[in-house]
Amino acid sequence: KGLRDTEHQRASPIPSQFSQEERVTMKESLKGAIQIPTVSFNPGEFNTTALAEFGEYIHKVFPTVFRTSFIQHEVVGEYSHLFTVQGSDPSLQPYMLLAHIDVVPAPDQGWEVPPFSGLERDGFIYGRGTLDNKNSVMAILQALELLLIRNYIPRRTFFIALGHDEEVSGAHGAQKISALLQARGVQLAFIVDEGSFILDGFIPSLKTPFAMVSVSEKGSLDLMLEVNMTPGHSSAPPKETSIGILAAAVSRLEQTPMPNMFGSGPLKMTLQQLANEFSFPANVIFNNLWLFWPLVSRLMEREDITNALVRTTTAVTMFKAGIKVNVIPPVAQATVNFRIHPAQTVQEVLKLAKDIVVDDRVQFHVLESFEPLPVSPFDDQALGYQLIRQTIQSIFPEINIVVPGTCIAQTDSRLYTNLTTGIYRFNPVYLQPQDFRSIHGINERISVQAYESQVKFIFEFIQNADTEQRPVSHLHEL
Numbered sequence: 001k002g003l004r005d006t007e008h009q010r011a012s013p014i015p016s017q018f019s020q021e022e023r024v025t026m027k028e029s030l031k032g033a034i035q036i037p038t039v040s041f042n043p044g045e046f047n048t049t050a051l052a053e054f055g056e057y058i059h060k061v062f063p064t065v066f067r068t069s070f071i072q073h074e075v076v077g078e079y080s081h082l083f084t085v086q087g088s089d090p091s092l093q094p095y096m097l098l099a100h101i102d103v104v105p106a107p108d109q110g111w112e113v114p115p116f117s118g119l120e121r122d123g124f125i126y127g128r129g130t131l132d133n134k135n136s137v138m139a140i141l142q143a144l145e146l147l148l149i150r151n152y153i154p155r156r157t158f159f160i161a162l163g164h165d166e167e168v169s170g171a172h173g174a175q176k177i178s179a180l181l182q183a184r185g186v187q188l189a190f191i192v193d194e195g196s197f198i199l200d201g202f203i204p205s206l207k208t209p210f211a212m213v214s215v216s217e218k219g220s221l222d223l224m225l226e227v228n229m230t231p232g233h234s235s236a237p238p239k240e241t242s243i244g245i246l247a248a249a250v251s252r253l254e255q256t257p258m259p260n261m262f263g264s265g266p267l268k269m270t271l272q273q274l275a276n277e278f279s280f281p282a283n284v285i286f287n288n289l290w291l292f293w294p295l296v297s298r299l300m301e302r303e304d305i306t307n308a309l310v311r312t313t314t315a316v317t318m319f320k321a322g323i324k325v326n327v328i329p330p331v332a333q334a335t336v337n338f339r340i341h342p343a344q345t346v347q348e349v350l351k352l353a354k355d356i357v358v359d360d361r362v363q364f365h366v367l368e369s370f371e372p373l374p375v376s377p378f379d380d381q382a383l384g385y386q387l388i389r390q391t392i393q394s395i396f397p398e399i400n401i402v403v404p405g406t407c408i409a410q411t412d413s414r415l416y417t418n419l420t421t422g423i424y425r426f427n428p429v430y431l432q433p434q435d436f437r438s439i440h441g442i443n444e445r446i447s448v449q450a451y452e453s454q455v456k457f458i459f460e461f462i463q464n465a466d467t468e469q470r471p472v473s474h475l476h477e478l
């Protein structure tokens, strides 16, 4: 089931075929983008020189985008970019494509090639940002550039929002763009952002890759735990120190996982829609979750990634204590990063954490929190979801299955809930578990062929968004 074009319209009026020269240019442009170290270090702490250089770079490599009369370009929050591509039919509700130009730091250690070299090896372009998320930034602008060169005039208005601080919260980029569009009274049909992929090898018994479009996103809670004790001479120590008390508290948190929420949220739907892709007996198990859910929920807990889908996760990420070798430490502090399952709230997780620690000497400070995102529609009428589906079928005909899922990390799209209820997180790129580990890790890379497919995907997606859509299910009823 899904949306399809009305009979008089072609799915892709301009074929997504690029000349040899265009193909070389597009990969070289991506390499150039990787070479600009647009690193976000901490909130408010960015490589501003690189961010400014990136702004100039996109002008240089996408000249047609910048000189087209129906495209308005604005710089927001100093380094983020907002493009308004004015469509010819104002009756069609606009949509938005999102990506971010900043990257996490990448020390050279462990990399096969320097992380900001953008070097090509064995058909892969290496470097920080090749999967997260300069591939999307460049592919969106590249697809638009190629469409414009072919004289394409969109019918449906769309926005392209490129944030510059996604990796440290989005407060200066996405949040400002969101407020700006809200002030202009913009309401969007849907948004497409990063946050999921065509997944290959993430579920051991499932050999075929599948596309997972994330329709929800986990929330987060950053808690600082603090213990204050009277300092003194280490030669006559008290039975317990601030460090010991805090260590025991964080250890209890680590050893006591938050409840398994399997059955609530989109995961059950994800697995049900995947059920027939499994071979026997897994297909029977996934087709009968009403019976086998205790088994499946335990299986999901086994691997870190699938465990993250069934519960709120607890990660102790920072620990600070002690001032001198012979001084009983006055203060010990630890930071715990919880990623909240879509069926729980910040308050519920805070209470659970306190109930696990049960020690009055440990103070809890909420540093930052964000509720999980509501589930976006993914039924036959959900325009954004169905356009993604339709375009996957065209560009990746070997992919038989597209399922709704949950993003285990956070994306800039969470800052746009004021503009739309349809938020979809999907990058049209194959991802294996080792690729997943390269995101924020080492040897992040994308194959030249995968990048070309991503450009083709967006090139067709923009055109598909302009074709009149109606649900296939309705056609069946005729």
Ligand SMILES: CCCCCCCC/C=C\CCCCCCCC(=O)N[C@@H](Cc1ccccc1)C(=O)O
Pocket (backbone or CB within 6 Å): 132, 166, 167, 168, 169, 194, 195, 196, 197, 199, 202, 203, 212, 270, 305, 306, 407, 408, 409, 410, 411, 436, 439
């Ligand atoms: C049954 C199906 C199996 C599914 C397996 C799921 C595999 C996961 C695949 C892809 C997920 C990739 C997510 C990439 C997006 C990363 C975004 C990110 O890192 N965001 C930061 C944002 C942030 C938030 C708060 C402070 C600073 C930065 C994050 O979440 O940490």
Ligand SMILES: [Zn+2]
Pocket (backbone or CB within 6 Å): 100, 132, 133, 166, 194
């Ligand atoms: Zn990202």
Ligand SMILES: [Zn+2]
Pocket (backbone or CB within 6 Å): 104, 132, 167, 440
């Ligand atoms: Zn990231």
